[in-house]
Amino acid sequence: NSKVIQTPRYLVKGQGQKAKMRCIPEKGHPVVFWYQQNKNNEFKFLINFQNQEVLQQIDMTEKRFSAECPSNSPCSLEIQSSEAGDSALYLCASSLSRGANTEVFFGKGTRLTVV
Template sequence: NAGVIQTPRHKVTGKGQEATLWCEPISGHSAVFWYRQTIVQGLEFLTYFRNQAPIDDSGMPKERFSAQMPNQSHSTLKIQSTQPQDSAVYLCASRYDWGYYAEQFFGPGTRLTVL
């Protein structure tokens, strides 16, 4: 079990460029979550998929951010026209089932730096 895989581990973009972050959940896990981590705001929920379907995107900024899960083996978070305030560590997590008590397993994160 390789755990949740996130690629790339580090990404540097220029202001206005696009960034795509990848997440491969643990095989057999039905739920995938995206979080953003910054020094100022801490850990913030972005969005959540269950069986590849988007369930809750209440934490996603309304503009420039989008997430997809085209198949059960990966999810992507895309940020268009990146801005310096998008600089953060983006964490992906997966969970085996739908229960509120179930553990979320986190990947190592992708550190995005927008210059």
């Protein structure tokens, strides 16, 4: 069973508001991923970290989204100015390494609704 903890489970924000969600990866996992899953179950990779360093991120993340994984604190993903299209399930995942054969563990997600 995954021990990736995401908070809050549900988040409702108005358009233009900030939305922040947190993730505690599995203990000892230096690699953290954030994904957005829409209502059609489609996954969109947002960003990943190894320890505190960003490995890769998509353009969307670079503009309105910000994320960090400080040492000894939960990782976080923040949307600076929420839009209706940001409504989705945001999934955090962690793994022991970046290798293609590495198991990736997901949290239960934060469901964001932008009204």
